[in-house]
Amino acid sequence: MVDAGETVTLRLARALARDGYSVDTCRSGPTLAGQLGAGTYEIIVVGAGTADGAGLCANLRTAGVLAPILVVGRGASPRESATALDAGADLLMVAPVDVDELLARVRALLRRAHGHAVVRCGPVVVDRVGRRALVDGQPLVLTGREYTLLAHFASRPGEIVSRADIMARAWNTRLAASSNLAEVHVARLREKLRSHAWMIETVYGAGYRMRASRK
Template sequence: MARVLLVEDEPSLRFALAHGLRQAGFSVLDAADAREGWARLDEAEVVVLDRMLPDEDGLNFLARLRRTPRYERMPVLMLTARASERDRVEGLLGGADDYLTKPFSTAELAARLVALLRRSRGAEVLRRGELVVDTERGRVTLGGREVGLTRREFDLLAFLARDPGRVYDRETLLERVWGPDFLGTLRTVDQHVAQLREKLGGRWIETVRGKGYRFTEAP
């Protein structure tokens, strides 16, 4: 269940798109303007961005996003009522990964998002010192030797390794790795961290007392 951030100021369209995307299997976060959208970026895997927002032009928002290391590779699909070739080229050159002109069907939007996520996830290889997390093949190697992980262990390690040094609390990890509909407890996160540490030789995932966990390359 991929997490889509929908930044669209028109309420009826935002509601319709959010409903359609949820029906297509996405988890949808919605925002009515650039300020609200920026505040929710950390929760998203892919962004659907309206070109015309009330507080900032969509291209300016996109430029800020691409200048920020944490978000520079986040997939972005831009929506617009402008159908000219010049506008499409401007959006793509401005950093959008795809461009969809209104009106459009929710089915087409969902299909384009699936394609964007497939491309962005498939090409990712995280190299953290002697630890390599290959999300395309679902493999982890440490010092050249493969480490056998369960799917959830792999997902948790990849999530933390994407942003070294950043602290995530257990609630966020449970929602982002297991999904908002998971019925387990916070203890699930602790158990998987313990299992990862055992398999990785006690390194890489650090406990920050009272706050949560973070990925660290320090021994």
């Protein structure tokens, strides 16, 4: 999420995080360019406080960024809207933005970009667009962090996921590496998986591995 107006950004970012999204924020296009180098994003939201939203869109597209871009404008005229869309924006919303509508637009853009992306790993099914998870067809009630962790594991079955990777994905590495947050949340996730807790296997000294079936 790019926005120079921090108050608005924080409010929307908080709403997105509450909905289970992992959110990075930055205040300008150049800052975003640096962050894009460090990782990939499923969607980019350009806030109303950004000086040149259309220009930023154009730069992102020129740089080869394919992720959907949602631009929040300040009462944009039809001409300004057209400029932003032509520059590479996928959707334009006019501030002030209703948070529920923003979340719905984000989901819609992700649907358009990915289709109904469903990740399956044995009895676990993760709907990445609907942000739901099922085990043996039964819905799992997960918090945002727990969902992020499960989706991350499920998309890498059989692959060792290090704690550093977990921290980077779910916490954007903003916390100290000495924190045992990953352990705590994995434990909570296992608790909710109940009889399927075996699916998250500890790889001593390396991290965790998601297994689709018992050995």
